[in-house]
Amino acid sequence: MKVVVLTGAGISAESGLKTFRDSNGLWEEYNVEEVASYNGWVRNPGLVMEFYNKRRSQLSGVQPNAAHTALALLENKFDVHIITQNVDDLHERAGSTTITHLHGELTKVRSLKYPELIYSIGYKDIKLGDLCEKGEQLRPHIVWFGEAVPLIEYAAQIVEQADILLIIGTSLQVYPAAGLIHYASRKCKVYLIDPQAENYYGNSNIVIMKEKAGIAVPPLVKELMEKH
Ligand code: APR
Numbered sequence: 001m002k003v004v005v006l007t008g009a010g011i012s013a014e015s016g017l018k019t020f021r022d023s024n025g026l027w028e029e030y031n032v033e034e035v036a037s038y039n040g041w042v043r044n045p046g047l048v049m050e051f052y053n054k055r056r057s058q059l060s061g062v063q064p065n066a067a068h069t070a071l072a073l074l075e076n077k078f079d080v081h082i083i084t085q086n087v088d089d090l091h092e093r094a095g096s097t098t099i100t101h102l103h104g105e106l107t108k109v110r111s112l113k114y115p116e117l118i119y120s121i122g123y124k125d126i127k128l129g130d131l132c133e134k135g136e137q138l139r140p141h142i143v144w145f146g147e148a149v150p151l152i153e154y155a156a157q158i159v160e161q162a163d164i165l166l167i168i169g170t171s172l173q174v175y176p177a178a179g180l181i182h183y184a185s186r187k188c189k190v191y192l193i194d195p196q197a198e199n200y201y202g203n204s205n206i207v208i209m210k211e212k213a214g215i216a217v218p219p220l221v222k223e224l225m226e227k228h
Pocket residue numbers: 007008009010011013014019020021022025085086103168169170171172173174193194195196197211212213214
């Protein structure tokens with residue numbers, strides 16, 4: 001059986017990373033156009049790098065939570081694919097092995113001019129003047145607003161194959177990622193876990209769990225593993 005998991009910032013909230021659109025979220029503190037768009041980068045690359053340096057350094061000080069850990073356990077029984085909008089590495093650190101990062105990864109940077117030149121930098125800072133092997137500036141390996149999401153078609157194919165789809169901790173406000181739910185087949189069982197979920201879906205084909213991920217995901221994983 002194939003279990004596909006679509007995660008958003010909410011799954012990492014209990015690890016201590018802020019979400020984007022909740023009250024007190026990152027987009028209240030920062031202007032998204034300034035720090036997370038290509039135009040913002042052109043206007044002030046130093047500010048953009050500082051924003052992601054801060055995210056990266058914060059990430060080094062937090063740990064996966066009970067929800068990440070439970071999802072990794074699913075692999076003992078199912079063919080599991082995690083599709084995450086998150087740029088953190090908490091699914092990896094919890095032990096999940098098949099992860100698609102739709103919006104990029106904080107622990108990687110790439111060449112501004114040669115996008116195929118991608119480097120792992122761990123939790124280190126980058127700054128203006130840090131160059132790729134061909135002498136071009138490095139930028140965060142992040143999909144910014146207004147940029148294409150290169151892995152979206154691949155992710156849609158994965159969702160189509162799902163027998164069970166778990167959607168955890170995402171406001172489903174940002175496309176194209178939010179549209180992935182529509183690729184689930186009619187026989188696919190969908191679970192939506194988010195404290196604010198009922199604000200978005202009233203569909204009876206979906207099991208809605210209006211709960212924090214750390215509370216709801218571990219028992220759900222246990223139930224799925226016992227039932228199937
Ligand atoms: N457990 C589960 N869900 C939670 C928790 C929690 N403990 N805390 C908050 N949430 C939920 C909120 O209710 C909200 O629906 O997480 C969701 C976070 O939504 P957003 O902040 O919009 O994050 P996300 O959906 O991941 O955003 C998508 O937007 O800015 C971009 O590129 C960024 O990948 C990100 C994309």
